[in-house]
Amino acid sequence: MPEDHVEDNSTTPGLPRLVCLALFGTPSLKGLLRIILANDKRWETQRQLMIDRTTNINTVSALVLPTAAAFLTTSSPTAIVNWSHTVPYVCFLAGSVFATLSLLSGLGVLGFVNTLQSDAVKEMLYNKRKFFERITLLMMPFLCLFMAGLILVVGFVSAVWFGNSILAKTVVMTGFAFFIFMIFMTFDSLSVNKDNVRGYENMERLHVTTRASADMTTEPSTMCQL
Incomplete structure (x- = not known):
C-alpha cells in the first residue's frame, strides 16, 4: 500500500489527485484498481467508507430539503x-432543487459503488467519456x-438584508464573511503544494547531513582524548 501511494504521488497531477483522494481515498485511479485487484480487506474497507460518506450526504440532503420547503411555504414572522x-x-x-439533486444523485452513487468492479475502473482509465460520467x-x-447550503445561506442573508434591522444586517454580514473565510480555509487545507513537500524533504535531508557531519567531527575528538 505505501508503495502505491509513493508512485501515485509522483505521477498524478494535483487536481486529479485531489479529486481521487476525495472520492476514492486513493491518490489515483490506478491506486484504486490495484486495491480492487488485490481482492483483500482494503477494498471492502474502502467501499464501506465511500458508502458511509454518501449515506451521510443523503441524510443531510434529506434534512435540508424540508427546511428549504418551509421557507417557501411560510411568510416572514417578523420585519427583521x-x-x-x-x-x-x-x-x-x-436550494431546494440542489438538495433534491443531491439526494437523487446520492442514491445513484450508492448503486454504483455497491456494484463497482475492476472492469469499471479499467474502462474509466481507457475511455474519457466514461471517466467524466x-x-x-x-x-x-x-x-x-x-x-444547496451555499445558496440557502445567501438566501437567508439576503432575507435579513431586505429586512428593517440594521443590527441584524451587521451581525449576519459578519457571520457571512466568516462563512466565506471558512470555505476558503477548508479547500485550501485540502490542497497539497508539492513545492512545500519538496522543501520539507530538502530540510530533512539537510538536517540528516548536518547531524552526520557533527558525528564525524565528534569521533576524532573522542579518539584523541583516548
Whole structure:
C-alpha cells in the first residue's frame, strides 16, 4: 500500500489527485484498481467508507430539503427578515432543487459503488467519456449539497438584508464573511503544494547531513582524548 501511494504521488497531477483522494481515498485511479485487484480487506474497507460518506450526504440532503420547503411555504414572522422578496425566495427555491439533486444523485452513487468492479475502473482509465460520467456522478451528491447550503445561506442573508434591522444586517454580514473565510480555509487545507513537500524533504535531508557531519567531527575528538 505505501508503495502505491509513493508512485501515485509522483505521477498524478494535483487536481486529479485531489479529486481521487476525495472520492476514492486513493491518490489515483490506478491506486484504486490495484486495491480492487488485490481482492483483500482494503477494498471492502474502502467501499464501506465511500458508502458511509454518501449515506451521510443523503441524510443531510434529506434534512435540508424540508427546511428549504418551509421557507417557501411560510411568510416572514417578523420585519427583521423578509424572505418573501424575490431574491431570497429564488435562493430558497434553488436550494431546494440542489438538495433534491443531491439526494437523487446520492442514491445513484450508492448503486454504483455497491456494484463497482475492476472492469469499471479499467474502462474509466481507457475511455474519457466514461471517466467524466462516473466522476461527475460521484461528485454530484457533495457538489449539489454544497451548492444547496451555499445558496440557502445567501438566501437567508439576503432575507435579513431586505429586512428593517440594521443590527441584524451587521451581525449576519459578519457571520457571512466568516462563512466565506471558512470555505476558503477548508479547500485550501485540502490542497497539497508539492513545492512545500519538496522543501520539507530538502530540510530533512539537510538536517540528516548536518547531524552526520557533527558525528564525524565528534569521533576524532573522542579518539584523541583516548
